[in-house]
Amino acid sequence: MELKGLFLLALTLGVGAFVYFVLRREQAVRAARRAGFLSSAEGLFEGRRLQMQPSGFPRLAGWHEGEEFDLQVVADSLTLRKLPALWVLVSIPVPLPTGATVNVMLRPTGLESFSNFGQLPVQIPVPPGFPEDCAIRSDAPGAVPFEAAIREVLGAVDERRLKEILVTPKGVRLVFLAEEAHRGRYLIFRDAEMGRLPLPPARLAPFLAAAKRLRRAVLQETGGKVE
Structure with a gap:
């Protein structure tokens, strides 16, 4: 092989190795960022249990102000959305003495992969004073179950971030928008990476408090024991 050919081969191999190194390093950085998305919020919980x-993204369980919480992070990159979104599911998975399930979905698209909203059989008319862009489904006909408790949640958190309110015999759940993909990077480069910075505790705390109040209001309404 001529000297020029050997030089080109070496250059090609060198460039390839450099690109491979950069990509592997970027993957490692991205993985570390995702894994640490709830790191700033961990201090809000006792008896923490963390799994990837x-x-x-992490899933975090633990106790906060006397309630047992379960936090899940769900990335939604469906192309039909304007921008990919990162949702946080705040659950108190403690059974409730109710036979009814009610689900309030704000700005429903029918593509909420984290929810069973569409599987509930009964569409309930939205009561006056509820957000105009919400839909309510249940497994029982009639008025909105636990309407007063749900109204309290709507008034206690940032409605622009709130996505779902769920009450079931298995517990309660609130879903909120943690962040959206950067518009410029997504529109130009289709870069949908999210979770570059940890979730601020101040963004999470109101939803923890609202979920706790929701569960206790349901307990009071159903005659259950409030701890």
Whole structure:
């Protein structure tokens, strides 16, 4: 092989190795960022249990102000959305003495992969004073179950971030928008990476408090024991 050919081969191999190194380093940085998305919020919980989900985002369980919480992070990159979104599911998975399930979905698209909203059989008319862009489904006909408790949640958190309110016999859940993909990077480069910075505790705390109040209001309404 001529000297020029050897030089080109070496250059090609060198460039390839450099690109491979850069990509591997970027993957490692991205994985570390995702894994640490709830790191700033961990201090809000006692008895923390942390596990990594297939998406690379963490799932955190623990006790906060006397309630047992479960936090899941769900990345939604469906192309039909204006921008990919990162949702946080705040659950208190403690059974409630109710036979009814009610789900309030704000700005429904029918593509909420984190929710079983569409599987509930009964569409309930939205009461006056509820957000105009919400839909309510249940497994029982009639008025909105636990309407007063749900109204309290709507008034206690940032409605622009709130996505879902769920009450079931298995517990309660609130879903809120943690962040959206950067518009410029997504529109130009289709870069949907989210979770570059940890979730601020101040963004999470109001939803923890609202979920706690929701569960206790449901207990009071159903005659259950309030701890």
